Amino acid sequence: MTTMAEKTDSVDAAGTLLDLKAPLLDLDDVIDDLNTRIIVCCGAGGVGKTTTAAALALRAAEHGRNVCVLTIDPARRLAQAMGLTELDNTPRPVVGVEGDGSLHAMMLDMKRTFDEVVESHSDPERAQAILDNPFYQALSSSFAGTQEYMAMEKLGQLRAEADTDGTWDLIVVDTPPSRSALDFLDAPERLGTFLDGRFIRVLTAPARGAGRGIGRLLGAGFGLFAGVLTKILGAQLLADLGAFVAAVDTMFGGFRERAEQTYALLADPGTAFVVVASPERDALREASYFVERLEDDKMPLAGLVLNRVMSVRAPELSAEEAMVAADHLTESGEHLDAAALLTLHADRMRTRTSQQRLAMRFTAAHPLVPAAQVPALAEDVHDLEGLRTVATLLTQPPSPPLSS
Amino acid sequence: MPVDSPSPVAGADWSDALLHVVSGKGGTGKTTVAAALALALASEGRRVMVMEVEGRQGLAQLFDTPPLPYDERKLSVAPGGGEVWGLAVDPEEALLEYLEMFYNLRRAGSVLRRMGAVDFATTIAPGLRDVLLTGKAIELVRRKDKGSANPYDAVVLDAPPTGRITRFLNVNTEIAGLAKVGPIRSQADSVMAVLRSERTAVHLTTLLEEMPVQETADGVAELRDAALPVGGIVVNMTRPPMLDAQSLALAATSGLPRTRIADGVAAAGLGGARSKAGKAITDALLAEASDHAARVALESTERKQIAQLGTPVYELPFLAGGMDVASLFELSRLLREQGMA
Numbered sequence A: 001m002t003t004m005a006e007k008t009d010s011v012d013a014a015g016t017l018l019d020l021k022a023p024l025l026d027l028d029d030v031i032d033d034l035n036t037r038i039i040v041c042c043g044a045g046g047v048g049k050t051t052t053a054a055a056l057a058l059r060a061a062e063h064g065r066n067v068c069v070l071t072i073d074p075a076r077r078l079a080q081a082m083g084l085t086e087l088d089n090t091p092r093p094v095v096g097v098e099g100d101g102s103l104h105a106m107m108l109d110m111k112r113t114f115d116e117v118v119e120s121h122s123d124p125e126r127a128q129a130i131l132d133n134p135f136y137q138a139l140s141s142s143f144a145g146t147q148e149y150m151a152m153e154k155l156g157q158l159r160a161e162a163d164t165d166g167t168w169d170l171i172v173v174d175t176p177p178s179r180s181a182l183d184f185l186d187a188p189e190r191l192g193t194f195l196d197g198r199f200i201r202v203l204t205a206p207a208r209g210a211g212r213g214i215g216r217l218l219g220a221g222f223g224l225f226a227g228v229l230t231k232i233l234g235a236q237l238l239a240d241l242g243a244f245v246a247a248v249d250t251m252f253g254g255f256r257e258r259a260e261q262t263y264a265l266l267a268d269p270g271t272a273f274v275v276v277a278s279p280e281r282d283a284l285r286e287a288s289y290f291v292e293r294l295e296d297d298k299m300p301l302a303g304l305v306l307n308r309v310m311s312v313r314a315p316e317l318s319a320e321e322a323m324v325a326a327d328h329l330t331e332s333g334e335h336l337d338a339a340a341l342l343t344l345h346a347d348r349m350r351t352r353t354s355q356q357r358l359a360m361r362f363t364a365a366h367p368l369v370p371a372a373q374v375p376a377l378a379e380d381v382h383d384l385e386g387l388r389t390v391a392t393l394l395t396q397p398p399s400p401p402l403s404s
Numbered sequence B: 001m002p003v004d005s006p007s008p009v010a011g012a013d014w015s016d017a018l019l020h021v022v023s024g025k026g027g028t029g030k031t032t033v034a035a036a037l038a039l040a041l042a043s044e045g046r047r048v049m050v051m052e053v054e055g056r057q058g059l060a061q062l063f064d065t066p067p068l069p070y071d072e073r074k075l076s077v078a079p080g081g082g083e084v085w086g087l088a089v090d091p092e093e094a095l096l097e098y099l100e101m102f103y104n105l106r107r108a109g110s111v112l113r114r115m116g117a118v119d120f121a122t123t124i125a126p127g128l129r130d131v132l133l134t135g136k137a138i139e140l141v142r143r144k145d146k147g148s149a150n151p152y153d154a155v156v157l158d159a160p161p162t163g164r165i166t167r168f169l170n171v172n173t174e175i176a177g178l179a180k181v182g183p184i185r186s187q188a189d190s191v192m193a194v195l196r197s198e199r200t201a202v203h204l205t206t207l208l209e210e211m212p213v214q215e216t217a218d219g220v221a222e223l224r225d226a227a228l229p230v231g232g233i234v235v236n237m238t239r240p241p242m243l244d245a246q247s248l249a250l251a252a253t254s255g256l257p258r259t260r261i262a263d264g265v266a267a268a269g270l271g272g273a274r275s276k277a278g279k280a281i282t283d284a285l286l287a288e289a290s291d292h293a294a295r296v297a298l299e300s301t302e303r304k305q306i307a308q309l310g311t312p313v314y315e316l317p318f319l320a321g322g323m324d325v326a327s328l329f330e331l332s333r334l335l336r337e338q339g340m341a
Helices: A003-012 A027-032 A050-063 A076-081 A110-121 A124-132 A134-141 A146-165 A179-196 A197-209 A213-216 A220-233 A236-265 A281-296 A319-332 A336-365 A385-396 B030-041 B058-063 B091-103 B107-115 B115-124 B126-142 B162-178 B183-195 B210-226 B245-252 B258-269 B276-307 B325-336
Strands: A038-043 A066-071 A103-109 A170-174 A271-277 A301-310 A369-376 B019-023 B049-050 B071-080 B081-089 B154-158 B200-206 B230-238 B313-317
Touching: A027 A050, A027 A271, A027 A301, A038 A050, A038 A066, A038 A281, A050 A066, A050 A076, A050 A103, A050 A271, A050 A301, A050 A385, A066 A146, A066 B245, A076 A385, A076 B210, A103 A213, A103 B210, A110 A124, A110 A134, A110 A146, A110 A271, A110 B258, A134 A236, A134 B154, A146 A170, A146 A236, A146 B183, A179 A213, A197 A220, A236 A271, A236 A301, A236 B115, A271 A281, A281 A301, A281 A336, A301 A336, A319 A336, A319 B019, A319 B091, A319 B258, A336 B200, A336 B276, A369 A385, B019 B030, B019 B126, B019 B162, B019 B210, B019 B230, B030 B081, B030 B154, B030 B230, B049 B058, B058 B081, B058 B325, B071 B325, B091 B126, B126 B162, B126 B183, B162 B183, B162 B200, B162 B210, B183 B276, B210 B230, B210 B276, B245 B276, B313 B325
Parallel strands: A038 A170, A038 A271, A066 A103, A066 A170, A271 A301, A301 A369, B019 B154, B019 B200, B049 B081, B049 B154, B200 B230, B230 B313
Antiparallel strands: B071 B081
């Protein structure tokens, strides 16, 4: 089968999707624009965000760009589709990409990324002390929230590599599946509040060998505060925590600086945020939240990708008409197989109507946000060909509106 | 008792559990299932708390109430005089409450806040958030033991998604590893003791799709490794096959008799078998049937996968009209019929 025939097939596979009444999001424009250096995919869990990121990355590579895709927690089969067999925190070339471009893919190893930050920003002795600290070990591998920070840290690193040796001219990132995926936007401010606050001085005071003396210098609230901490945490725990904070004190400063740089990078017009959703109430509500948050922060929003849209093949035949026809056949007692197919069509049309209503709530609230849609596929992506199909569907214009 | 009344809770699959943790991959409807389960558990005059921890106000939307404050609010009555209460936990308030409860230190809260410690505890070190949230759930569970004035017969926790659930529930083990002795250690130990006992059941919601089912299987394995009690699997938003087995088999191989369908389309007045309109509709119906058959085949594979997990499975249908309070009652009735509550 030729490539042309495959393309025709996948175009046909789309059927008729929703009428979103929103400007069309042309993702080919986004990936073909050499000024686009970063694409960030965000959205609720379970809407096909990682698949969207991987499909866009593959298409960009096959359009001649040198792409690195950073995924957070890909489904096993998707990882295999890109030839990723282990989580080793290094971009690996994806085999089977057509054309002159290139595609590298990596899975984020949160702990390893954190370890690398520690190692590159402290002298070996101090780095070891941090890596051995029980607090560090808990923070870097088990606590929620670290993932969001580390994803942004890794993005900053990849971008720095791209700038120095030109390995990649486009980085596609997938974000963790939670609303806190945008927490990294707050990171510079939060770290600032923390670092400039007195809390850190309190924590580090015992490790510096200062005793209650410093407490008196810091003012009246301090004695009570130190007492509270000791009472809650216990003296040993407080000392461990203090040692940890003291050890990472300098590193946190660098962390804030990089968080600020990454923030600036994200706000740059060379970045394109793609909000991914499915035509379901919760997913679209999350999409609204992301869109509003990105607009508040003046982040460059490319648009909305609506996955898993019910496609119908005969939109001109309404659910009601199909049901009337099916009932007519059932009553006549003949053509029961055609009646069953008409009932199935009516069911799909009703689903489509409900998806249309949900999608319209989003587009009515955000009429200027461009949107693209992808039909629900029977199976998940298992190989590069599957990703290619998704990419084709992502970038093809919808069928022309009905004439009737 | 009327014949169609659901069986008493005592005979249900998880009658020993006081804490029902509901997790699931994003998009599988875990908040809906948590709310329906709370309603199901609340029948027969029981008092049930459903608690959400992700700040999304999903409960208020489901029960059609104003956004929940960090305060226990009655959300609904249940059949047979039961009550469902709701609580949206705010980590910062939970921290202050925790300080008061264990150390009688609420007054110190303002000092801690000024020092940036509250910010630190709830945002910079987000893992502490999980400690507070699990701690709050256990506090609600224990009220009954302690003979508190407002106890709950069961607590349903609308928990973080499957990918994070084991870490979330296990966070107190991490804490126990950090604090060798002291009040934090004993609190962490006692939270883990409840979470690891038969008084807890961790239910997972899924859809009949590859990724959520794979994630559910991984989640079950992780929970078992961490010695956390796996509850039931709730397969959500199922749709019955729209065609009989024979037609599905034919549609799967594009083997439906085209001529007969075309005649049927003509008989229904949708266009003659040779007309352009008739042909187009026949093609469309055949293509939709084969899409549908592929979908049903995948679902049957996924069902088999789920059955192999070795834990009770419950199914809830997709409700085309969307979710409202009435449909929550419908789902809770279905859960009771299947013995989940």
